[in-house]
Amino acid sequence: MANFKDKIVVITGGSDGIGKALVQQFLALGAKVATCGRTKSKLDQLSQEFNSPHLIVFTVDVSKQAECESFISSVVAQWGSIDILINNAGISMRALVKETSIETLKSVMDINFWGTVYCTKKALPFIEQNKGVIVGVSSIAGYRGLPGRSGYSASKYALNGWLEALKTELYGSGTHVMWVCPGFTTSNIRNAALDKNANAQGESPMDEGDMMSSAECATHIIAAIQKRKRSLVLTFTGKRTVFMNKFFPAWADKLVHHFFFKDGKLVK
Numbered sequence: 001m002a003n004f005k006d007k008i009v010v011i012t013g014g015s016d017g018i019g020k021a022l023v024q025q026f027l028a029l030g031a032k033v034a035t036c037g038r039t040k041s042k043l044d045q046l047s048q049e050f051n052s053p054h055l056i057v058f059t060v061d062v063s064k065q066a067e068c069e070s071f072i073s074s075v076v077a078q079w080g081s082i083d084i085l086i087n088n089a090g091i092s093m094r095a096l097v098k099e100t101s102i103e104t105l106k107s108v109m110d111i112n113f114w115g116t117v118y119c120t121k122k123a124l125p126f127i128e129q130n131k132g133v134i135v136g137v138s139s140i141a142g143y144r145g146l147p148g149r150s151g152y153s154a155s156k157y158a159l160n161g162w163l164e165a166l167k168t169e170l171y172g173s174g175t176h177v178m179w180v181c182p183g184f185t186t187s188n189i190r191n192a193a194l195d196k197n198a199n200a201q202g203e204s205p206m207d208e209g210d211m212m213s214s215a216e217c218a219t220h221i222i223a224a225i226q227k228r229k230r231s232l233v234l235t236f237t238g239k240r241t242v243f244m245n246k247f248f249p250a251w252a253d254k255l256v257h258h259f260f261f262k263d264g265k266l267v268k
C-alpha cells in the first residue's frame, strides 16, 4: 500500500492534535478520509478548514459501542469499504491512584481501550478483504506505567496486548496490525486530561511548545504505515524510557519518579 491515493482511511479523533494532522496529511496524499469526535463544532470547523469532497466527519463518542458501529457502517455505506483504520481518539488523566475515582479510570478505559475494540471489530471484515492496516495510537505509557496516569497506562497496555493478539491471529493473512507510541507531542491532550473526579484539567503541566509537533508525529505514523512496521516508538525520551524499562526496570522506577515528582508532589 505504498500509494495512499483513493485509499479509504478512517481516523478516530481527527478534530484535534495528532488526529487532525493525520487527516490533513492523508488528504494531501489523495486518500479519502472519514473521521469522528464528540464535539460537533470542532468537526464543522475541520470540514470548513479542509473543504474537501474526500473528507467526511461524524459526531461519535467512541466509548459507546452503538455509535462506533454506526460510524463504521456509515463510512462503508458512503465509500464502499475501508483500507486503513487508525484508532487515534484518546484521553489522558492526571491524579494519584489513592485519589482517583473509579469513574475517571473507567472513562479512560472506555475511550482508549474499548473505543478501539468497538471500531476495530466492526471494520475488520472490510480491512481483511482489502489486506489493509489497523493502527492503534498507543503511548510510551503502553510500555512503562507512568505516575498520575495509572488509568491511562492501563488502557494503553491493554491496547498493545489486544492488538498484539490480533496481529498474531492475522499472521500471514496480509492484513497488517500495528501500534504507534508517540512521546510527548504538542496537542490538547493534557488540557483535556481527566482529574480525579473525571473533569477536564483545563491546563497543561508541561511546556507544550517544547515537544514534537502533531504534524511531525503524523508524518512518522504515515511512514510507519507505508513500511508496515510492527510498531513505532517516537522521540528520544520515549525511546530511552522504553529501553531503560526493558533492561533496567528498577533504575527506570527512580528516573521516572524523579521526572514527574518534585518535593514529594506530582508536578507533571
Ligand SMILES: NC(=O)c1ccc[n+]([C@@H]2O[C@H](COP(=O)([O-])OP(=O)(O)OC[C@H]3O[C@@H](n4cnc5c(N)ncnc54)[C@H](OP(=O)(O)O)[C@@H]3O)[C@@H](O)[C@H]2O)c1
Residues within 6 Å of the ligand: 012, 013, 014, 015, 016, 017, 018, 019, 036, 037, 038, 039, 040, 042, 060, 061, 062, 063, 087, 088, 089, 090, 091, 092, 111, 137, 138, 139, 140, 181, 182, 183, 184, 185, 186, 187, 188, 189, 190, 192, 214
Ligand atoms: N499528545 C501526546 O503527548 C500523546 C503522547 C502519546 C500518545 N498520544 C495519543 O495520541 C492520541 C491522540 O491524542 P492527541 O494528543 O492528539 O489528543 P487531543 O489533541 O486531545 O485530540 C484528541 C482527539 O480525540 C477526540 N476524542 C477524545 N475522546 C473521544 C471520544 N470519546 N470519542 C471520539 N473522539 C474522542 C477529540 O475530540 P473531542 O474531544 O471533540 O471528542 C480529539 O479530536 C491519543 O490516543 C493519545 O493517547 C498522545
